[in-house]
Structure formats: C-alpha cells, structure tokens
Amino acid sequence: MTRIFFEESIPQGEAYFSTLGDATSFNGPSLAPEQLGDVDYLAVRSTTAVTPSLLAKADKLKLVTTATAGTNHMDKPALDVAGIAWRSAGGCNAVAVAEYVVSVLMSAYQDKQLNLSRITVGIVGAGHVGTALAERLHALNIAFKLCDPPLQQAGDHRHFVAMDEIMACDVITLHVPFVKAGEHATGHLLDAKRIAALKPNQLLINACRGEVVDEAALLHRLGQPDAPTVVLDVFFSEPEINQALLPLVWLTTPHIAGHSVEGKLRGTQMAYEHVCEAMNVSSSLTMDNFLAVPEAMPFAPSDRTAEALDWDSLATLLLSIYDIRKDDQLFRQDTSRDGFLHMRKHYPVRRECGSHFLRIPAPVSEGIVEQLSGLGFQFNFVR
Ligand SMILES: NC(=O)c1ccc[n+]([C@@H]2O[C@H](COP(=O)([O-])OP(=O)(O)OC[C@H]3O[C@@H](n4cnc5c(N)ncnc54)[C@H](O)[C@@H]3O)[C@@H](O)[C@H]2O)c1
Numbered sequence: 001m002t003r004i005f006f007e008e009s010i011p012q013g014e015a016y017f018s019t020l021g022d023a024t025s026f027n028g029p030s031l032a033p034e035q036l037g038d039v040d041y042l043a044v045r046s047t048t049a050v051t052p053s054l055l056a057k058a059d060k061l062k063l064v065t066t067a068t069a070g071t072n073h074m075d076k077p078a079l080d081v082a083g084i085a086w087r088s089a090g091g092c093n094a095v096a097v098a099e100y101v102v103s104v105l106m107s108a109y110q111d112k113q114l115n116l117s118r119i120t121v122g123i124v125g126a127g128h129v130g131t132a133l134a135e136r137l138h139a140l141n142i143a144f145k146l147c148d149p150p151l152q153q154a155g156d157h158r159h160f161v162a163m164d165e166i167m168a169c170d171v172i173t174l175h176v177p178f179v180k181a182g183e184h185a186t187g188h189l190l191d192a193k194r195i196a197a198l199k200p201n202q203l204l205i206n207a208c209r210g211e212v213v214d215e216a217a218l219l220h221r222l223g224q225p226d227a228p229t230v231v232l233d234v235f236f237s238e239p240e241i242n243q244a245l246l247p248l249v250w251l252t253t254p255h256i257a258g259h260s261v262e263g264k265l266r267g268t269q270m271a272y273e274h275v276c277e278a279m280n281v282s283s284s285l286t287m288d289n290f291l292a293v294p295e296a297m298p299f300a301p302s303d304r305t306a307e308a309l310d311w312d313s314l315a316t317l318l319l320s321i322y323d324i325r326k327d328d329q330l331f332r333q334d335t336s337r338d339g340f341l342h343m344r345k346h347y348p349v350r351r352e353c354g355s356h357f358l359r360i361p362a363p364v365s366e367g368i369v370e371q372l373s374g375l376g377f378q379f380n381f382v383r
C-alpha cells in the first residue's frame, strides 16, 4: 500500500491524499526521521523543515511536495543528492498576497490619505505574486515599476528597473524568494544602507520572507522621528518574532498574506496533483469539491457612467472583501509565539475577490466593467 504523509496544516489533506493510499497527518515541527522509514510521498507546508537529518531514514521516499510557494524550508540540494524528487505550489497563493497588498493601499487611502492617483508602487520580484499585484494595480490605475534581474536576464519582455529606482518609489513591496547565495541572493536585499535611506513619506511592505530585510537596521530606522511607514507579514525568526518591532510598524500580521481559503486549498490541489503525477494516476478531485460559493453581493457604483470607479467606492468594496486592519487588530491581541501560531491555525475565513459574485445595477460603463474584471470579480447586471 502506498504511504503518504501530509502536514496537518494542509487543508483537506485527508480528503485528498486518502484517495491515493494510506494517508497519515503529522504536526510539522514534531516529525521525526524514524516516521519516514516506509513513506513513499511527503506533503508539507513551510512549517516542516526538510533537512538531511529528517531524510536520514527515508529510504522509500520518492517525492517531497510543498503546498506553498516558498521553498526555503526544503534543503533542495540534499533532496537532489538523495535522489528524491521535489515540487512546490508556485502561484497557489499569488492572488491572496496581491489582495493583501491592495488592502494595505486601500487602508492607507482611508487612514493616511494616501493619494493613490499620484503614487508609484515599486514591486520587487515579478514572479507569480508580483505579476498578480501588477495586474491589480493596472486595473486600479495605480502606477507601478517592476524589478526582477533574474527574469530580465532570462529575456522577460516586460519593462524592468534597477533596485535603486524601486527604492525611490512611494510604496516598496517585496515579493522575492529567500535565496541564501548566488548572483541573485536575497538575504538582506533591503540592507542597512537602503533602510537608512527610506524617507518618512515612503511605505514599505514585506510579505515575502523576513530574511530579505535587515531587521536590526529596520528596528533602528523605525526608532527615528522621521521613520517610514512599514507593514510586516513576515519576520526573521518566526514564530518567535522580535516584539520590539511591533509598536513601531503600522500594520502587522502573522505570515497570513497568502492564507485566503483559495490560496491554501490551491496549494493542496497542486500538491495532490504532484503525488498523482508521481504515482502515474489521474487526479479525480478538484477545488470545486471543497469550495463553498459565497452569497452574491450587491454593488452599486455611485457614478455608473464614469470611466472608472472613484477611490471611495473602490476602497469600500475591496476592504469589504479583505481588510488587513482587522487581521492587525486580531494579531496585536497576542503577538507571542503562541499567539502567532494560534492565529495562523485558526485564521478567519478569507475569500478572494474572484470567488465573489457582484450584482450590479445596469447599465455601467465599459471602464468599470474592465476594472472589476481586472480585480478578479465575477458579476452580473440587474435591472
Ligand atoms: N507571506 C506569504 O504568505 C507568502 C505567500 C506566497 C509567497 N510568499 C513568498 O514570496 C515569494 C515570492 O512568491 P512567488 O509566488 O511570486 O514566487 P516566484 O518564484 O513566482 O517569483 C519570485 C520572483 O522573484 C524574482 N527574484 C529572485 N531574486 C530576485 C532579486 N534578487 N531581485 C528581484 N527579484 C528577484 C524571481 O526571478 C521571480 O520572478 C515566495 O518565494 C515566498 O517566499 C509569501
């Protein structure tokens, strides 16, 4: 009988993997090498460190798949050496992270009077997340710049700028993997020099990995009277995070930027398909087997003939779908190690715009239709 081990934080893991064999769940940090002795396939999230010592007795293991975009919790060279295939769920939660950043911008519009018509957003990393964000900013008519040297070198046809140009943008948002070494290493990509140069009217968002920012330098900069505004979803040493940072950052969340219902379930779906492929069997389950359809929402633009929605309407609509400020308030009730883990484990249901069906009084301008489509909404018109 094929044996599959899956991390207990993988939503619907039992329902998916038990169709393929004997499926057993485990708690990420407590997984021991002895448990993997007769396991064929291992499915993890980022909270299982796949190290050479964990693999020491995994003689039958054919594949490790992670239901996450990031892969820095897996020792990929060690897996290669051991002849164990590895896969990841690139893109599974790109929309969720993009919507997280959009929620930051809409909150800054409401609470900090950020003029969204005049800002430029600097996106560092133009992969799945950076691209999903760029698409949404385009729909919102918010200017943006992209920086991604690896993609630029690989011949991606989009227009890219250098990191220095990004550092001059009104909003800087980080969407790179944590890569320790090599030409495009990202550890402390935001180093002390770049952090020291941040201006008080700049907004920095880190929803990729804590290691990408020099946290000590950030703490120092945030302690200065002309500090920039900072939003942090990720930290250097999760879940035991540097508590001194928290009163100094505007909004903070416990690594949940990608935790929409769809973002997590898409990760499971991809991991399940990786195991199916490795077993050479066809996949029979889809996300529709598990996703409830949210109730249709009425939405009436204040000026239906305008070329685009006004900022008040957009902020109200988008923050009704996901309001990061609520997550910030919830997290600040307990930012300890236990609080961090508890909020991640019991995260409230958060659906992506694409799951929502808007009922809009007809007629509306083509510009508004394009905007709502670009933001991912489904809709129909009512008379
Ligand atoms: N907070 C969360 O919940 C959450 C959710 C999803 C992803 N993430 C993190 O965000 C990262 C990005 O996710 P993704 O799905 O877009 O990954 P991706 O691999 O699709 O894209 C990453 C992009 O970063 C680029 N890049 C690499 N090094 C760079 C550098 N030095 N400068 C600029 N660009 C560089 C790559 O070329 C690639 O295009 C993941 O690796 C993960 O660590 C976090």
Ligand SMILES: O=C(O)[C@H](O)[C@H](O)COP(=O)(O)O
Pocket (backbone or CB within 6 Å): 009, 045, 046, 047, 067, 068, 069, 070, 071, 093, 255, 256, 258, 259
């Ligand atoms: O890399 C990713 O996909 C995200 O950071 C993901 O949300 C992290 O995975 P988790 O810690 O939720 O298992």
